[in-house]
Amino acid sequence: MVNxxxxxxxxxxxxxxxxxxVRTIARFQGKFxxxxxxxxxxxxxxxxxxxxRDRSTVEYQELVLEPATKTLYQTILxxxxxxxxxxxxVVGIESVVAIDDLLAGANRARDQFKQxxxxxxxxxxxxxxxxxxxxxxxxxxxWAPPPIQFTMPPDDLMNxxxxxxxxxxxxxxxxxxxxxxxxxxxxxxxxxxxxxxxELHASWLFIGGLVAFHKNKINLAIEHYEESLTFWQQNRxxxxxxxxxxxxxxxxxxxxxxxxxxxxxxxxxxxxxLQQSLxxxxxxxRHDLAAKCISELGEVLRLLQDWEELQSLAKKALEMHxxxxxxxxxxxxxxxLAEVALxxxxxxxxxxxxxxxxxVLAQAGINKKETGLYLLLLAKGxxxxxxxxxxxxxxxxxxxxxxxxxxxxxx
Amino acid sequence: xxxxxxxxxxxxxxxxCNPSESLKLGNAEDRRYYIDFxxxxxxxxxxxxxxxxxxxxxxxxxxxxxxxxxxxxKSTELSRLQKELTDEGFHVVYFESTQDLDExxxxxxxxxxxxxxxxxxxxxxxKISLQPQGFKDFLKNSxxxxxxxxxxxxxxxLFGSKYKGNTDGNLEVSLPLGIAKITAKTKSNPDLRSKxxxxxxxxxxxxxxxxxxxxxxxxxxxxKQRRKxxxxxxxxxxxxxxxxxxxxxxxxxxxxxxDRGDQLRQLNCxxxxxxxxxxxxxxxxxxxxxxxxxxxxxxxxxxVPVKNRDGSECIEGMNLLRRMVMSRAFPDVPTEEHxxxxxxxxxxxxxxxxxxxxxxxxxxxxMGMLFGCLQQDDPPISQNVLKSVIRSARDxxxxxxxxxxxxxxxxxxxxxxxxxxxxxxxxxxxLWVFExxxxxxxxxxxxxxxxxxxxxxxxxxQNC
Numbered sequence: 001m002v003n004x005x006x007x008x009x010x011x012x013x014x015x016x017x018x019x020x021x022v023r024t025i026a027r028f029q030g031k032f033x034x035x036x037x038x039x040x041x042x043x044x045x046x047x048x049x050x051x052x053r054d055r056s057t058v059e060y061q062e063l064v065l066e067p068a069t070k071t072l073y074q075t076i077l078x079x080x081x082x083x084x085x086x087x088x089x090v091v092g093i094e095s096v097v098a099i100d101d102l103l104a105g106a107n108r109a110r111d112q113f114k115q116x117x118x119x120x121x122x123x124x125x126x127x128x129x130x131x132x133x134x135x136x137x138x139x140x141x142x143w144a145p146p147p148i149q150f151t152m153p154p155d156d157l158m159n160x161x162x163x164x165x166x167x168x169x170x171x172x173x174x175x176x177x178x179x180x181x182x183x184x185x186x187x188x189x190x191x192x193x194x195x196x197x198x199e200l201h202a203s204w205l206f207i208g209g210l211v212a213f214h215k216n217k218i219n220l221a222i223e224h225y226e227e228s229l230t231f232w233q234q235n236r237x238x239x240x241x242x243x244x245x246x247x248x249x250x251x252x253x254x255x256x257x258x259x260x261x262x263x264x265x266x267x268x269x270x271x272x273x274l275q276q277s278l279x280x281x282x283x284x285x286r287h288d289l290a291a292k293c294i295s296e297l298g299e300v301l302r303l304l305q306d307w308e309e310l311q312s313l314a315k316k317a318l319e320m321h322x323x324x325x326x327x328x329x330x331x332x333x334x335x336x337l338a339e340v341a342l343x344x345x346x347x348x349x350x351x352x353x354x355x356x357x358x359x360v361l362a363q364a365g366i367n368k369k370e371t372g373l374y375l376l377l378l379a380k381g382x383x384x385x386x387x388x389x390x391x392x393x394x395x396x397x398x399x400x401x402x403x404x405x406x407x408x409x410x411x
Numbered sequence: 412x413x414x415x416x417x418x419x420x421x422x423x424x425x426x427x428c429n430p431s432e433s434l435k436l437g438n439a440e441d442r443r444y445y446i447d448f449x450x451x452x453x454x455x456x457x458x459x460x461x462x463x464x465x466x467x468x469x470x471x472x473x474x475x476x477x478x479x480x481x482x483x484x485k486s487t488e489l490s491r492l493q494k495e496l497t498d499e500g501f502h503v504v505y506f507e508s509t510q511d512l513d514e515x516x517x518x519x520x521x522x523x524x525x526x527x528x529x530x531x532x533x534x535x536x537x538k539i540s541l542q543p544q545g546f547k548d549f550l551k552n553s554x555x556x557x558x559x560x561x562x563x564x565x566x567x568x569l570f571g572s573k574y575k576g577n578t579d580g581n582l583e584v585s586l587p588l589g590i591a592k593i594t595a596k597t598k599s600n601p602d603l604r605s606k607x608x609x610x611x612x613x614x615x616x617x618x619x620x621x622x623x624x625x626x627x628x629x630x631x632x633x634x635k636q637r638r639k640x641x642x643x644x645x646x647x648x649x650x651x652x653x654x655x656x657x658x659x660x661x662x663x664x665x666x667x668x669x670d671r672g673d674q675l676r677q678l679n680c681x682x683x684x685x686x687x688x689x690x691x692x693x694x695x696x697x698x699x700x701x702x703x704x705x706x707x708x709x710x711x712x713x714x715v716p717v718k719n720r721d722g723s724e725c726i727e728g729m730n731l732l733r734r735m736v737m738s739r740a741f742p743d744v745p746t747e748e749h750x751x752x753x754x755x756x757x758x759x760x761x762x763x764x765x766x767x768x769x770x771x772x773x774x775x776x777x778m779g780m781l782f783g784c785l786q787q788d789d790p791p792i793s794q795n796v797l798k799s800v801i802r803s804a805r806d807x808x809x810x811x812x813x814x815x816x817x818x819x820x821x822x823x824x825x826x827x828x829x830x831x832x833x834x835x836x837x838x839x840x841x842l843w844v845f846e847x848x849x850x851x852x853x854x855x856x857x858x859x860x861x862x863x864x865x866x867x868x869x870x871x872x873q874n875c
Contacts, residue, residue: 027425031426033429033431108510108514114431127810130810144430145780148803
């Protein structure tokens with residue numbers, strides 16, 4: 001699959017880089033020098049650092065930067081003050097939140113580095129840190145010889161791609177490309193001249209969409225998703241179709257937020273994709289995913305003020321959520337019903353549904369934050385219920401056992 | 412004895428090519444490594460700067476501008492200027508602005524404060540006493556202004572302002588210390604910094620006047636009594652000021668050097684300012700020349716040419732670069748003997764040539780690559796080792812270039828010139844394009860490292 005010459009070249013080059021690192025620590029003692037090590041993957045880095053610990057005959061110190069690190073100089077100074085090391089390896093710059101400030105500060109303090117750190121300082125950087133270095137700390141960067149590079153061997157890279165693709169579909173809400181950046185992966189892949197298998201390609205289009213969405217490039221995200229969707233449709237992969245459709249709908253919802261003038265059109269699109277998504281999940285019996293999807297569809301219908309459709313959907317959702325959902329989802333369904341009833345001037349029905357929503361939440365011990373909406377719906381209903389004594393204050397969190405409001409939640 | 416010189420001392424060698432060190436010609440050790448490239452860099456620029464200062468009538472201040480790529484040897488050349496002017500009998504104050512100023516956020520008064528501090532500090536060290544009462548008062552008022560609502564804790568007093576009343580203005584705290592205190596306070600706090608500017612900027616002219624009357628004029632008088640010829644201030648590293656918009660939307664270097672150029676040159680001593688290279692290709696380069704340069708163009712320190720305009724090898728440039736490398740290895744061996752020692756350092760003369768060629772005449776990059784080779788293996792440096800270092804340098808340089816920028820770069824290759832737009836300035840600042848000078852004038856070429864990329868090779872195939 002992977003060109004074996006290339007794999008050998010990369011292995012040899014990494015070997016050479018490792019020796020250079022060992023030598024830098026051993027032979028350049030007693031004076032400040034700055035070395036940048038370029039490596040885009042956390043897993044590769046820790047493998048190399050393990051090997052380095054084995055191979056180095058000189059004791060050196062390692063320093064991991066915390067995301068909250070503010071200044072590089074001070075952090076290093078604190079770490080080496082007690083006993084200056086023979087060499088210092090610093091990792092974790094890419095995780096620093098205020099990285100531009102950190103680099104700009106390091107650039108200004110560069111003379112202090114030279115003055116106070118009489119040892120080889122070896123900074124591990126990723127490509128994105130390196131380009132920030134050029135922007136914010138070009139003087140400091142010009143003090144370093146060309147970076148020592150470590151490249152991910154093609155097979156490992158391929159494994160990583162598969163693994164990430166699986167993760168993206170298995171848990172899309174929490175998916176993060178934490179230890180690498182998509183641009184690096186693309187670069188590295190194109191430099192490998194590798195053509196991906198169609199399935200992997202489609203997965204990475206999906207990930208590309210997630211990343212674009214995250215960066216607020218919504219049109220681009222939709223483009224990637226659509227292209228990915230085509231593949232899953234052609235190959236009748238229903239679950240992934242559902243996941244991708246769901247994400248497309250979310251992207252259109254975002255568009256509606258960003259471009260208020262076109263919101264109705266975006267919501268219509270979102271509705272279409274949510275319906276598709278829901279069907280797919282139902283067909284493969286992914287009730288958990290369907291349960292999430294149906295709530296979002298309800299919300300879009302509400303926004304579109306399609307009350308009839310919302311009513312029948314909410315009823316269906318209620319059935320589904322009672323089995324596969326959470327109390328909040330059930331309450332939301334009652335909320336939809338209450339809202340529909342208000343629109344239809346069926347005040348009693350509205351009050352009833354709103355009370356049901358509140359009681360579900362109360363039973364589950366869910367806090368006030370979520371109850372506000374239902375209280376509002378209830379109040380709206382009650383205001384129209386004349387004379388109806390005075391408006392009943394909402395019932396306090398429900399008593400255990402058999403008040404009229406309590407309904408069996410989970411069968 | 413000679414034998415001894417001829418042995419390559421590894422530790423000394425790598426120290427001498429550590430790219431984090433630049434040569435200071437005030438230092439005798441460093442002078443052994445210095446190579447004068449002026450014959451291939453469009454004449455003796457440093458000499459021109461020096462002569463302008465020496466020849467000006469004694470009470471007439473000058474303001475000269477100096478620029479070039481980061482790492483092309485500006486600081487080394489300025490340290491030479493400092494040494495030569497000191498030898499001529501001037502009191503020279505040299506400082507790197509980056510130690511005092513924030514290159515992303517600064518204003519005219521920040522530069523003035525830095526100059527006032529450095530000059531007064533240097534005079535103090537030379538036991539020249541100043542009585543800058545007016546300036547101290549000005550600073551004291553600024554300080555008091557800063558203390559109002561923003562901060563609660565009084566971090567100590569300035570110029571004894573706490574004891575106001577029981578000293579009759581004869582304050583003990585020194586001026587440089589006082590300024591340092593203000594800068595330290597505002598350095599880490601952008602709000603305070605902008606507050607201080609609100610106070611100082613409208614009074615910039617008053618401040619200039621006070622610095623002139625109470626510091627510079629007084630100092631020059633005393634210096635003359637000591638038979639010094641005058642006062643020279645060299646501000647290095649102002650070329651690092653970042654091309655980004657200030658609060659008013661004006662690019663910072665244009666704001667400082669063009670909009671405030673009139674005021675920047677108003678100090679009554681000899682001034683040498685460094686400025687960003689991109690500025691002199693900007694659309695307002697004429698205004699820059701007139702306002703800040705007083706009608707004289709900024710002096711540009713170009714790269715050392717490795718090739719001529721027509722693509723042939725530049726023999727003199729390559730010779731000097733080879734000499735520079737060999738001097739770092741054998742500082743005490745006469746140039747004529749270098750040739751016999753090349754194979755102590757490289758596996759063949761071709762490897763040395765390749766190193767010089769691919770540097771494009773950028774001296775710090777050359778040192779960086781040489782250092783990179785030594786990181787990989789002991790000398791003699793093999794062609795293989797050099798190749799691997801070049802690959803790495805190429806990759807890290809070319810990673811950040813997007814397609815639009817490549818198109819601009821190809822245009823530069825075709826036209827050997829650049830325009831004033833911001834895009835072009837980025838090409839220079841990122842060291843993707845180098846500037847050279849020959850008898851016909853300025854011309855531009857791609858950093859040779861970029862010519863090693865697949866992208867460039869493909870373009871070349873299609874276009875040549």
